[in-house]
Amino acid sequence: MKLFKHLKKISTAGLFGSALLLSACASDGLIRGTGDMGIVIERATGSVLVVDNTKDETITRVNGLGDLSHASAVYSRDARYAYVFGRDGGLSKVDILKGELVKRVIQGGNSIGGAISQDGKLVAVSNYEPGGVRVFDAKTLEMVADIPANDGSKTVGLADAPGNVFMVSLWDDGEIWKLDFSKGLTPAITKFKDIGTNPYDALISPDGRYYVAGLFGEDGLAKLDLWNEAKGVTRILDHYGKGEQKLPVYKMPHLEGWAVAGDLMFLPAVGRHELLVLDKNTWKEVGRIPVHGQPIFAMAQPGGKYIWVNFSVPKNDTIQVIDVQQLKIIKTMKPGKGVLHMEFTPRGEKVWMSVRDENRVDIYRTDSFEKVGSIEATKPSGIFFTDRAHKIGL
């Protein structure tokens, strides 16, 4: 990959096509483990950077992924292919080893996220337009199932669960659906109705047991225990919001991630400048932590005692780090304007941060908070490392 490095200085984004890489096909560059790789979404240019989180550098850029102004990604189980879900309904399959766009389909008009099945064979996409969920063969990207929602409801919070199951929430209809593909390509669908008004996102616990949807239209969150489905959906934190003045919501927080440390779980409050702290065992609120702004992501550092939080505009130049034993902010950092996303290295020794308006991804040590690297990126947003391939619900 020496060639690439040499060219980097004089190149434009468009130069980094697959042709360059293919010419190196017989070289050692493509024979490498994929365990320390990842992608960075470049939201304005429809491109992704393929990155190396051992050397903290960019390997190549892949173009032509369409509108990535809101995008997320999952990985094949061999950690070679990234499936990127774009705002424009595009589903792109990227070969991160060859640095190639393998295939791209426009599967809907406006999509919000996706998931890959436990066995790695199915990729599901949740759509705002036309609503519902569409499911694709992970190899070919051919559509294998189309699951329309009632009246075209927008779907959110799509996540995989054990047993080749996808869980999804219906924004317009206030429902949670379980799509069970364990018996083949025609899913058994279980519908949980009246779960609350306007679920806006959801998470699944790392053990695949709980699916929890945040509600925008009313107080509390909707929780489903997948080990005891017959008990249905129950409300948790139903006091949350009551009697308090609502703040304008600049950006919806993300729930995906399950920020659990010990017995505590940390959730970004909607519209408020605080994190909610729950007891993971009772699902009851045990505290709130005042933070710098409206939190977007609250993420538990792997193997660490810290929760890292970023914020919506106009406070999105800041990161705060919370010690989970003291329940106190122990560090406030200002990486730059537009800190849109963070990703930890798999065992948590470093954290990568997209600083959109500075066109950089900064890399910090998590023990000393020292900045140890930085890579150039055009309006970077989501960062996705390949260890996600092996995790439930990510």
Added chain:
Amino acid sequence: MKLFKHLKKISTAGLFGSALLLSACASDGLIRGTGDMGIVIERATGSVLVVDNTKDETITRVNGLGDLSHASAVYSRDARYAYVFGRDGGLSKVDILKGELVKRVIQGGNSIGGAISQDGKLVAVSNYEPGGVRVFDAKTLEMVADIPANDGSKTVGLADAPGNVFMVSLWDDGEIWKLDFSKGLTPAITKFKDIGTNPYDALISPDGRYYVAGLFGEDGLAKLDLWNEAKGVTRILDHYGKGEQKLPVYKMPHLEGWAVAGDLMFLPAVGRHELLVLDKNTWKEVGRIPVHGQPIFAMAQPGGKYIWVNFSVPKNDTIQVIDVQQLKIIKTMKPGKGVLHMEFTPRGEKVWMSVRDENRVDIYRTDSFEKVGSIEATKPSGIFFTDRAHKIGL
């Protein structure tokens, strides 16, 4: 890899050297993701099989690893290199992509296990002979630190912890040592003394917080909270064993693995035909589950509600599956004689089992318990998939 497959039928173990694979160097075979790969230890022949857990097949065999009659392995952070710790003190670095033994050093006389540091740069080995811990550069296998134990005590339960720390227990001396490499190659050593007689193995919790050593010489287990080291080591389950008749111990159980499901933790009892069930939050025993024999491994299925258990001789032809909600055995299987180890695929849809005396590794679905595959292997024991690269304490 077509060539390899064709040859497989007529070959002997020795034929599968690196030369064959190197000749295919320019082919697509070596350009692949490493997320769905792994190795199987062949304990009698000093070899490992490199395997693919998507296709459920063998890719190649690597020979020349010495005495693997008791062996374990860890992975580089790029999931390309396996470090194999052999009984004879050998430390072998295997390139699983090229199917090559990259390097092998005899670092001690009798070794029992090893670990890789959080940053992936250091590989540590715990020794019975000459005792102590030796630490090697992960790239070159050059020794970078030699940490003798008091009077040459055997060391056991070596595990990595966050902050480039290795934890280890001293069998002869009843101590736990923390070896902190965060500041460089001369570790800061913290010694916890009088933790109990003859710690025989240990585990670290997946969040890197707790280090727990089993005691062979007295009742209970020794627990250290690494977030609150000043509180020292405390005893848990100190009633465990008291007033009960000891059974002969055919084989020491392994603790590595942290079988946690929900709030419960499952530990194999030493010498007894039962699993101990602990409340993970209080560390108190909440029950025991009678099982078929002396348990060796009790492993939580990822994303599942089951604990899988194998047994020591003479009951080592059996596997039992425990439902963690009912705390009951729901399945007893007889895969064959010498079921030495199990490994789950990263998201838990399948489990691989070494059936030593049948020279097979069998592959089962975890939802239906249906056997879906089998590969030939010579006296297989430990199975290690590459997702371990991304986990603390494995």
